[in-house]
Amino acid sequence: MAVVLTNNATSLLAAAIAAEDTTLSVTNSDAGKYPNPGAGQWFPLTIVDNAGNMEIVKATARNGAIITIERAQEGTTAKAFAAGARVDLRATIGALNDIGAKTVAESEIRTSAPSDEDFIVGVGAGSASVFKMAVSVFKSALTTIFYDKTEINNIVKGTMDGRAYPRRVGGGALNFNWSGKSGNPTWLWGFKTGDGVEGQDMFVYSPGQLSVNYASSAGNANSVGGQTQAQIWAQIENRAAAFANDRKNACVTDTRFAGYVEGISGAHSVEWWNPPSGYVATAHRKAVSNSYVSNIAYRQPQIYIANIGWRAFGGW
Numbered sequence: 001m002a003v004v005l006t007n008n009a010t011s012l013l014a015a016a017i018a019a020e021d022t023t024l025s026v027t028n029s030d031a032g033k034y035p036n037p038g039a040g041q042w043f044p045l046t047i048v049d050n051a052g053n054m055e056i057v058k059a060t061a062r063n064g065a066i067i068t069i070e071r072a073q074e075g076t077t078a079k080a081f082a083a084g085a086r087v088d089l090r091a092t093i094g095a096l097n098d099i100g101a102k103t104v105a106e107s108e109i110r111t112s113a114p115s116d117e118d119f120i121v122g123v124g125a126g127s128a129s130v131f132k133m134a135v136s137v138f139k140s141a142l143t144t145i146f147y148d149k150t151e152i153n154n155i156v157k158g159t160m161d162g163r164a165y166p167r168r169v170g171g172g173a174l175n176f177n178w179s180g181k182s183g184n185p186t187w188l189w190g191f192k193t194g195d196g197v198e199g200q201d202m203f204v205y206s207p208g209q210l211s212v213n214y215a216s217s218a219g220n221a222n223s224v225g226g227q228t229q230a231q232i233w234a235q236i237e238n239r240a241a242a243f244a245n246d247r248k249n250a251c252v253t254d255t256r257f258a259g260y261v262e263g264i265s266g267a268h269s270v271e272w273w274n275p276p277s278g279y280v281a282t283a284h285r286k287a288v289s290n291s292y293v294s295n296i297a298y299r300q301p302q303i304y305i306a307n308i309g310w311r312a313f314g315g316w
């Protein structure tokens with residue numbers, strides 16, 4: 001028998017029951033809280049009163065608020081209960097054991113291959129619906145997707161028998177050939193031209209058997225515009241050197257102070273004298289005999305750029 005359960009199903013006895021009664025009634029407003037078991041189904045009930053009397057019963061049917069029960073379950077004794085005693089649907093050991101009995105033990109799992117009459121069970125995509133499919137139907141579906149063992153072997157041997165592979169230009173299946181079977185195990189795929197049809201034959205080549213003569217011959221990869229590799233490399237090196245020299249000639253490579261002007265301040269007077277633009281004071285002399293007489297020397301900071309020459313700092 002299968003256990004059926006609902007959440008929060010609790011009520012009170014609507015009328016007293018004797019120890020031998022096989023039905024009980026709960027409050028009408030609570031009747032819908034309890035399951036309505038079908039054939040072969042049941043749910044556990046625990047009856048308990050304020051005096052601490054308790055009995056577990058098995059409910060096998062419900063007609064509205066009237067529930068059919070089997071008394072004295074799971075080691076309890078049938079008792080008389082007065083109206084108002086609690087009637088709770090609780091998860092009992094008997095109910096849990098019944099649920100656990102539906103779990104298949106590992107030792108009971110069949111390890112042999114399924115027959116065509118067996119079923120595969122699954123859940124529908126995007127839904128909670130459960131489906132079953134005969135193994136014969138499942139195998140038929142797989143054959144439209146995957147190669148069988150014979151076809152896999154044919155592919156490995158290079159025959160491509162029985163499969164619809166890409167067609168060559170002008171119609172007809174591509175011919176599949178192995179090249180260098182005993183050579184390098186690393187392979188390259190390619191097509192071969194022939195018989196007036198481009199890409200007629202498909203080949204798998206060993207890289208060790210490929211020729212590089214074409215790339216080494218005149219007019220191909222080793223020459224461009226009638227120039228040899230040596231000539232091309234010489235041009236590249238010359239242009240690289242010219243670029244490096246150009247960048248070097250644009251750099252400051254030296255500095256100095258040059259030019260000389262002198263300003264004099266007279267005695268007992270305030271005089272201002274401005275040196276030429278770009279000059280900075282580099283020396284100052286004060287007369288010993290007259291503290292009001294000063295000589296100030298100015299010089300010009302200069303930088304050297306290889307392709308320009310000496311220039312005043314800030315004037316280039």
